[in-house]
Amino acid sequence: MLREGGRAAVSETALRQPTAAVAQPRVWRGPGRRSVYARRRGRSGLAFVTPFMILFTLFMIVPLVYAVYESLYTTKLIGGTRFSGFANYSTVLQSGPFWGGVIRVVIFGGIQIPVMLAIAFFFATIFDLGVAKWGRFFRAVYFVPFAVPIVVSALMWGFLFDPAYGPFNRLMNSIGFHNFNWLSSGLMVPSIIIIAIWEWTGYTTVIMYTALKSVPRDLVEAAILDDTPLWRIILRIKLPMVRPAIILLIFINTIGAMQLFVEPNILNNYQAGVITNTWTPVINIYSTAISNGEYQLGAAMAVVLAIIIIAISVASLAFRNRRRSFS
Amino acid sequence: MLSKKRITQLASTGLAGAATAALVAACGGGAPAASSSKSAGASPAPSILAGANCSSSATHLTFWAWVPGMSRAVTEFNATHKNICVTLEDPGAGSGEYVPLDNALKAGSGAPDVAEVEFDLLPSYEIQHQLVNLVPYGANKFKSDFASWAWSQVSQGSGVYAMPSDFGPMGFYYDQATLAKYNITPPTTWAQFAQDAAKLHSQNPKAYLIDFAANDAQWLMDMMAQAGAWPFEYHGGSNLTINWTGPAQQKFASFWQPLISSHEVATVTDLSTQENTDLDSGLIAASIYSAWAPSYFAPNVKQSMGQWRAAPLPQWTAGASVGADWGGSTYPVFSQSKHPAQAAEFSEWLCATDQSWNIVKTPPSSLFPTYLPTLQSTAFKSQTYPISGSSQPNQVFSAGALTIPQTPWPPFMTQLLNQGGTTFGAVMTGKQTLAQAFATFQQQEVSYAKAQGFNVTT
Numbered sequence: 001m002l003r004e005g006g007r008a009a010v011s012e013t014a015l016r017q018p019t020a021a022v023a024q025p026r027v028w029r030g031p032g033r034r035s036v037y038a039r040r041r042g043r044s045g046l047a048f049v050t051p052f053m054i055l056f057t058l059f060m061i062v063p064l065v066y067a068v069y070e071s072l073y074t075t076k077l078i079g080g081t082r083f084s085g086f087a088n089y090s091t092v093l094q095s096g097p098f099w100g101g102v103i104r105v106v107i108f109g110g111i112q113i114p115v116m117l118a119i120a121f122f123f124a125t126i127f128d129l130g131v132a133k134w135g136r137f138f139r140a141v142y143f144v145p146f147a148v149p150i151v152v153s154a155l156m157w158g159f160l161f162d163p164a165y166g167p168f169n170r171l172m173n174s175i176g177f178h179n180f181n182w183l184s185s186g187l188m189v190p191s192i193i194i195i196a197i198w199e200w201t202g203y204t205t206v207i208m209y210t211a212l213k214s215v216p217r218d219l220v221e222a223a224i225l226d227d228t229p230l231w232r233i234i235l236r237i238k239l240p241m242v243r244p245a246i247i248l249l250i251f252i253n254t255i256g257a258m259q260l261f262v263e264p265n266i267l268n269n270y271q272a273g274v275i276t277n278t279w280t281p282v283i284n285i286y287s288t289a290i291s292n293g294e295y296q297l298g299a300a301m302a303v304v305l306a307i308i309i310i311a312i313s314v315a316s317l318a319f320r321n322r323r324r325s326f327s
Numbered sequence: 328m329l330s331k332k333r334i335t336q337l338a339s340t341g342l343a344g345a346a347t348a349a350l351v352a353a354c355g356g357g358a359p360a361a362s363s364s365k366s367a368g369a370s371p372a373p374s375i376l377a378g379a380n381c382s383s384s385a386t387h388l389t390f391w392a393w394v395p396g397m398s399r400a401v402t403e404f405n406a407t408h409k410n411i412c413v414t415l416e417d418p419g420a421g422s423g424e425y426v427p428l429d430n431a432l433k434a435g436s437g438a439p440d441v442a443e444v445e446f447d448l449l450p451s452y453e454i455q456h457q458l459v460n461l462v463p464y465g466a467n468k469f470k471s472d473f474a475s476w477a478w479s480q481v482s483q484g485s486g487v488y489a490m491p492s493d494f495g496p497m498g499f500y501y502d503q504a505t506l507a508k509y510n511i512t513p514p515t516t517w518a519q520f521a522q523d524a525a526k527l528h529s530q531n532p533k534a535y536l537i538d539f540a541a542n543d544a545q546w547l548m549d550m551m552a553q554a555g556a557w558p559f560e561y562h563g564g565s566n567l568t569i570n571w572t573g574p575a576q577q578k579f580a581s582f583w584q585p586l587i588s589s590h591e592v593a594t595v596t597d598l599s600t601q602e603n604t605d606l607d608s609g610l611i612a613a614s615i616y617s618a619w620a621p622s623y624f625a626p627n628v629k630q631s632m633g634q635w636r637a638a639p640l641p642q643w644t645a646g647a648s649v650g651a652d653w654g655g656s657t658y659p660v661f662s663q664s665k666h667p668a669q670a671a672e673f674s675e676w677l678c679a680t681d682q683s684w685n686i687v688k689t690p691p692s693s694l695f696p697t698y699l700p701t702l703q704s705t706a707f708k709s710q711t712y713p714i715s716g717s718s719q720p721n722q723v724f725s726a727g728a729l730t731i732p733q734t735p736w737p738p739f740m741t742q743l744l745n746q747g748g749t750t751f752g753a754v755m756t757g758k759q760t761l762a763q764a765f766a767t768f769q770q771q772e773v774s775y776a777k778a779q780g781f782n783v784t785t
Contacts, residue, residue, distance in 0.1 A: 269600075
C-alpha cells in the first residue's frame with residue numbers, strides 16, 4: 001500500500017514551470033501568415049500579461065536600473081554628490097567584511113539546505129507511504145511554522161536560546177555543559193540553522209509530498225510486482241522522479257540563504273557583540289545604506305549580491321538542464 | 328525621555344530593537360514609546376493622533392513625534408491657537424521616524440513642519456541645512472528658561488536650530504534592598520565604585536554592581552563626557568576633531584577594563600529583557616541610568632517595586648559634582664516648511680510654556696524637563712513614583728541637570744551608533760579590550776569622516 005488514496009494533488013509539472021513539457025495546443029500556421037486564431041490569441045495573451053509587466057517594470061526593473069545608476073555616484077556630507085564611476089564597486093570588491101558575510105551565508109546555506117531537504121524528504125516519504133496514522137493532521141502541524149512570521153519565530157527562538165534565561169542553555173548546563181551559550185560567536189550560525197530548518201521544513205515537506213504523489217502509480221506497482229524492496233523504490237524510483245522539485249527547492253532556498261537578515265537581526269537583541277553590522281551581506285547593505293547614509297555604496301553592494309545570486313541561479317539551472325539532457 | 332535613546336541606537340544599527348520594543352510593549356501598561364517597533368523595512372502607517380476639528384481658515388502644520396500622550400499637548404495647543412492647526416502623526420520611535428523623515432528631506436517634499444529629533448542627531452540635520460534658524464522667530468528670549476546644556480545643544484554659532492524639550496540627567500540608580508544585602512552604600516567616587524563592584528561580586532559571583540553596556544555607544548560617550556574624555560570636537564562646518572585615543576580616553580578605558588576583565592561588572596545589552604530581569608531580581612544591583620529611569624524601567628519591575636533610589640553619579644575627583652546626560656529630544660522646524668513662523672510658534676509653545684509642561688511631564692509622556700520653571704519647581708522635584716517608594720528621585724536628577732558637560736556630537740551619529748554597536752560589542756564578548764576597541768573605533772571614525780569630506784584633526 002504505497003498511496004494514501006487516489007487523490008493526485010498539484011501536479012509535479014507545476015513545480016518545474018520553466019522547462020516543464022506542458023503540452024502546448026497545436027496551432028496550424030499557414031505559409032507566411034499567422035492564423036486569425038493565433039493573432040487573436042496573441043492579442044489576448046498580451047492583454048493578460050500587460051498588467052503584470054507594468055507592475056514588474058515599475059517595481060522591479062525601474063528600481064534595479066535606478067540602483068545601478070545610483071551605485072555610480074558618491075554623496076558626501078561635505079561636498080555633495082559626484083559621479084564616481086566604479087569606485088563604489090571597487091570598495092565593495094575589496095571589502096573583507098563584505099566577503100566574510102558572503103562566505104558566512106554560503107556556509108549557512110551549505111549546511112541548512114541539505115539537512116532540511118533530507119528531513120523533509122524523510123517526512124514526505126512517510127506521508128506518501130501512508131503508513132503514519134493521522135498523516136493529514138501531522139502534515140498540517142509540520143506546516144504551521146511556515147505560517148508563523150519570521151520575526152515572531154526568531155523572537156521565540158531568541159527566548160529559547162537566551163544566554164541567561166533560555167531553557168536550552170539550562171538544559172545544556174544540567175547535562176554538564178557549563179557556561180554553554182547557544183548564541184556565542186561559535187554557535188550563532190548553527191543556532192540560526194536550527195531556526196531556519198524549523199521554519200522551512202514543513203513547507204519543503206509539503207512540496208516534496210506533492211511531488212511524490214505525482215509519481216506515476218503504475219511505475220511503483222510494476223516495481224512492487226518485481227519484488228523490489230521498499231527502500232529501493234523510495235531511493236531509486238521515487239527520489240529520481242522528484243529531482244526537479246528538489247532542484248527547485250535548492251534554488252529557492254539558496255536565494256533565501258543569501259539574503260539572511262531577520263533571524264540574526266532579532267537574535268542580536270539577546271546576545272550583545274556577536275552579530276556585527278557586516279554579519280550577512282544584507283545586514284551590511286542595510287547598515288551601510290540606512291545607518292551610515294551611504295546609499296550609493298549600499299546600492300553597489302546590493303548589485304554585487306544580486307550578481308552573485310544570479311550566478312548561482314544560472315549555474316543551478318545549467319546543472320539541472322545538463323542532468324536532464326543525460327536522462 | 329524613555330526609550331528614545333535606546334530606540335535610535337538599536338534602530339540605527341540596523342539591528343533593530345524589535346525584540347526589546349515588542350517586549351516592552353508586551354509587558355503592557357504605560358510602556359514607553361518603545362511600543363512602536365521598527366523592525367527593518369516594515370514601518371507601520373503613521374497614526375494620526377490629533378489635529379481634527381480645526382477652523383478652515385487656520386494654518387495647517389504637520390508634526391511628527393513618538394512620545395506617548397503627546398496628542399494631549401497638541402489638542403491643547405489647537406484649542407488655544409485658533410489660527411494654527413497642528414496635525415500630529417506618530418511614524419514610530421527612532422528610525423521609525425528618522426528614515427521617512429530623511430527620505431522626505433532628500434526628496435524635497437513631504438517632511439513635517441516640526442518633528443521630534445534627539446539631541447545627538449540635531450547636528451546631522453544642521454549640516455544638511457534642513458533646519459530653520461529660530462532666532463528670527465524669537466527663540467533667544469527663551470534661553471534663560473532652559474538648562475544651559477540643553478540650550479547649547481540646540482545652538483550653533485549665533486543660530487538656534489530647535490527648541491529643547493526633555494533630557495536625561497544621569498545618576499546612580501540602585502535597588503536599596505540589594506545594596507544593603509551586600510553592605511554597600513552608593514559610591515560617591517569611581518574609585519569607591521570599583522571597590523564596591525569587587526566587593527559585591529566576591530560575595531555573590533552571579534551578581535554585579537552594574538551592567539557596562541559598551542555596545543551602546545551613546546551611553547558610553549555620555550559616561551566619557553563625565554570623565555572629561557569626550558572624543559569629538561565639532562561646531563558646525565567641515566572641521567572635526569576625533570580623539571578616542573588621547574590620555575583622558577585611555578584613562579577611562581584603563582579604569583573600566585579591569586572591571587570588565589575580572590567580570591566585576593555585567594556585560595549585557597542595556598535596556599534589554601535580560602538587563603531588566605537581572606535588575607529586578609537583584610543580580611544587577613544598580614544602573615548608571617538617567618532621569619527617565621523611573622518611568623522607563625518601572626513597567627519591567629515586579630519583585631523590586633518601591634526599592635529603587637537615585638544617587639548622584641560617582642565622581643572622578645572626590646567632592647566634585649560633574650553630571651552627564653543620556654538622551655532627550657528637541658523640536659526643530661524643517662526648512663521645507665511653508666509656515667516657519669507658525670511652526671516656530673508651536674515648537675516654542677510646546678517646549679517653553681507651563682501650559683505644555685503641565686501636560687507632558689505627566690504619564691504617559693513623563694518627560695523630564697529641560698525647561699527650568701518646571702525642572703526647578705518644588706512639585707516636580709518632590710514627585711514620587713511607585714518604583715521608588717516614598718523617595719524623590721527628581722531631587723537628585725534635577726540637581727544633576729545643571730552640571731552636565733558639553734557634548735558636541737559629530738554630525739553622523741547614526742553611523743557612529745551603528746559602528747559602535749559592532750566595535751564595542753567586541754569588548755562585551757571579550758574579543759577586544761576597551762582600549763583596543765577605542766583604537767579600532769578611532770581609525771573607523773576617522774576613515775568615515777574623511778570619506779565624507781571632513782577636515783579631520785586627531
